[in-house]
Amino acid sequence: xxxxxxxxxxxxxHAPESESWNRLVNLYAPLxxxxxxxxxxxxxxxxxxxxxxxxxxxxxxxxxxxxxxxxAFRGWLKAILVNRLRIFWRxxxxxxxxRGDSDIDARIAQLDDPASEMSRIWDREHDQYVLRQLxxxxxxxxxxxxxxxxxRVALEGAKPDVVAQEMGxxxxxxxxxxxxxxxxxxxxxxxxxESSSSFFTKS
Numbered sequence: 285x286x287x288x289x290x291x292x293x294x295x296x297x298h299a300p301e302s303e304s305w306n307r308l309v310n311l312y313a314p315l316x317x318x319x320x321x322x323x324x325x326x327x328x329x330x331x332x333x334x335x336x337x338x339x340x341x342x343x344x345x346x347x348x349x350x351x352x353x354x355x356a357f358r359g360w361l362k363a364i365l366v367n368r369l370r371i372f373w374r375x376x377x378x379x380x381x382x383r384g385d386s387d388i389d390a391r392i393a394q395l396d397d398p399a400s401e402m403s404r405i406w407d408r409e410h411d412q413y414v415l416r417q418l419x420x421x422x423x424x425x426x427x428x429x430x431x432x433x434x435x436r437v438a439l440e441g442a443k444p445d446v447v448a449q450e451m452g453x454x455x456x457x458x459x460x461x462x463x464x465x466x467x468x469x470x471x472x473x474x475x476x477x478e479s480s481s482s483f484f485t486k487s
Contacts, residue, residue: 307421309338315413316365319406323369323395324388333368340364357476358410362403366396411477418472426465429453433461 316337320330341364348360373388394402419439423431433451436442437458442450444458451458 305342308341311414311417311421312341312361313338315410319365320369323373323391325369325372329372333372336368337361337364340368355407355411355477358407358414359398361410362395362406366392369395414473414477415469418469422465422468422472425468426461430461430464433458434465437462438466 313334316334317330320333325333341361348357369388369392373392391402394400395406397403426434429451433447433453436447436450437444444462445455448455448458
């Protein structure tokens with residue numbers, strides 16, 4: 285199987301109007317909304333800002349290349365989010381009553397700084413969130429026993445021989461299940477998240 289054939293970014297570039305775009309929207313809209321709340325954006329404005337961020341992604345996606353850099357997309361997405369937040373609050377800055385005593389500019393600058401703690405929180409929360417979503421999307425593509433064996437070993441840290449005994453299957457079947465699911469997740473997430481999870485690096 286081609287390593288890029290399952291990549292969500294790859295599919296989006298080649299078929300931007302396909303169901304892959306809806307998949308990206310469903311994947312990222314809740315994460316973007318959660319971060320907008322961290323920056324004092326009210327729900328009545330969040331819908332528009334989520335759409336603006338995703339529209340910017342759609343407009344410039346053909347220019348984005350991750351060049352094999354794990355997590356490149358999340359950094360690019362963060363830059364778009366920071367830009368939209370700045371535009372939003374600069375507009376509100378013309379109405380002082382809308383901003384009060386907020387230190388929003390300094391907080392946005394922290395998010396923009398790759399070396400800041402806030403930027404590291406973004407990286408960590410992004411990867412954890414996207415991985416959870418990808419796991420949910422991937423599960424229906426595997427037989428229940430395959431998924432259970434993968435989950436027990438990769439996510440719960442159980443020893444493969446213990447899982448094999450628990451499930452009444454061979455050790456080879458457990459290892460194969462972990463390998464198959466891991467491969468799909470790695471391909472799907474190419475360029476989106478850091479491949480630092482144990483089931484990414486040890487398969």
